[in-house]
Amino acid sequence: METIHGIVSAVAAFDVQIWLLLIIGIVLGLIVGVLPGLTFVMGVLLILPFTYGMDTITSIVLMLAVYLSGTYGGALTAILLHIPGEPNNVPLLWDGYGMNKRGRAAEALGWVAMAALVGGLTSWFVLAFAARPFAHIALKFASPEYFAIVLLGLTSVLAFIELSVTKGLISLLGGMLLTTVGVDSVYGATRYEFVEALRGGIDWVIVLVGIYVLGEVLTRFSQNFAGAVTQQPASVRTTIPGPRALWQRSGSFARGTILGSLIGAVPGAGATVGSFVAYGLERQFGRFRHEVGVASPSGVIGSQAAATATVAAAFIPLLVLGIPGSASTAVILGALLLHNIQPSPLIFATQPRLVYTIMAAMLIGLFLMFAIGILAAKPLIRMLKVPEPYVAAFIVLFAFIGAYALRNSMSDVWVMTGCALLGFFMLRGGYPLAPLVLGTILGPLAERYFITSMISFNNDWTVFFTRPLSGTFMAIWVLVLVLLGYKIYRQSRHRTAPAAEREPGGA
């Protein structure tokens, strides 16, 4: 009841500025979703410098709006042009574009819009009504529990990545190592300050800007902006499915939203993992599994509902524990810390206005996303006519300002450029970047919670297993490790199999 009252009060307190920023954020999110060279993480990072001059609430509202609609915008191009605007839109290429090829584009656009809305709304309910009880439980958490959760997040990123586990592990450890530069948060000792630029340490936001923004531009430039979009669809119409059709596909909606909400709440997994896993689930267990992969609304629903459902769920660990569940929420956490707000289980007591405004903005944002996404689909697709080199040139300017303005320091710009180069070469070497980024985000937290646990419990490492709550998290962690071990085993078997066996049709 208190939550409902808080959300209603927050909506009532919305002024013109908040409404305007919410609309701008939703439109920006849809644009970055539509443009293939821009991801929604990039979108959140690009608007970061603008938020330095704003107050906490307006800046968070703007960022969450971009994040929310960014998961949906790319669906339009995936269905209409076979171009996934975002990595999480890739599953839509199979069924969404398949429906388009069979003259059912309007229907596919309707299903994807409904899936985004339903997925987002269900996940919003989880945020609104589970975050507070979770905060009550989290009050019992001490550093061992926090460490166990962070460790779970760090390990699950390896379980979810598609590439080699050892390469992912190197990337993850590299990211964690990057953040040991500077002053150690527990002992206050200086570490690895080789040059002047490293004196202030390496902020994870700088790493994110370098890897996701400048690094992406470097890659696209080196590829001569290959695959630039020139064609436009003949017509952009959306047909919303009727109640009967919705009821028939309710299982797909349920699977996608539940899975997305669960995955979103786990640090390390985001919209991309959610959409792929949900798609796989539809293919294996869905009522219409026989048609998934060709032109099935179920394939569209499952992946899109899961992708949008991850957004609100990712805010639960962010607000209650201060642990970001995804790269976008990491940037939002950076903005919160910049405004001297430290998320914790007490946030409902210390920052009620902020929490309820986030919930209210997300709810309204979902409906705005649905409406604008349908009404503005045609002009959004027209955005693809802007030549990518022009967009990329200005993205570099945003990357520069984003890094510089964080501490008004050219050192950060150098570090950001270095991270972009690191990301560029890692990508060329086949090293995944998501673990590196997650390592820089969760690495400092893991160190702090581990060292403080050791100090508090006289260097007794069994404390992580003997305390009931941390023991539970560690048990889940062991399960993830087993999954990881199985994955390594499969990868090594694949590698050792003779080449002939690996070819299609091989034994």
Added chain:
Amino acid sequence: MVRRYSAERRRGSWAFGPFMHAADGLRWGGLLREVAPEIVLILLSIYLWYVADGFRQVGPNDLGPDFWPKLLLFLLGLTACVRLVQKVRTIRRRQLDPPQHPVPEPASVGEAEEDAEDGNDAPIDKIKAAVVIVLSIAYVLGVIYLGYVLATFLFLVCFMWLAGKRNWLINIPLSAAGALVFAYVFQKLVFVDLPTGTGIFDTFTVWLYHLIGIY
């Protein structure tokens, strides 16, 4: 990748590695290129471990500020060793059981599936890559010495031209407007104190700021 593999086959040098006799066309260069990332990582881990030994020491019962980096370095070095062994074993297996017909093989050993899945399959133009890297570094240096507005203008012009957009009637006004709008928005509205450059460039930037109403 297929082209590279085929070239190796034509030269008859598919099986390079320490297990071959020198007369068979031992290619240490090729082997080293394969395992270079792992060796660099192992050496880097050892060096950073040595540096961590110099961190300020605390009480005997405390783990100290060097514990965490050393733990990460140990795991990093260990993972690099595992990859090194995997690569050497794969090379050896390739020698013992070479494929009978060219199969698309990745640039690095045993990573066929990885390259296919990294989603970055468009080929990289190495010259363009070098150019854009130099341009990015030059931009950062330019901002320090020429100031934000001038460096941004020059960067935008160069970037668009090098990216293949060579219509000066669009590029020059767009770059000038972009540099001025960014400077105005961030300096005047977001209150970010952008670098003004050194010497004469500083004077020029300040004059420009007066002209467009920032100061």
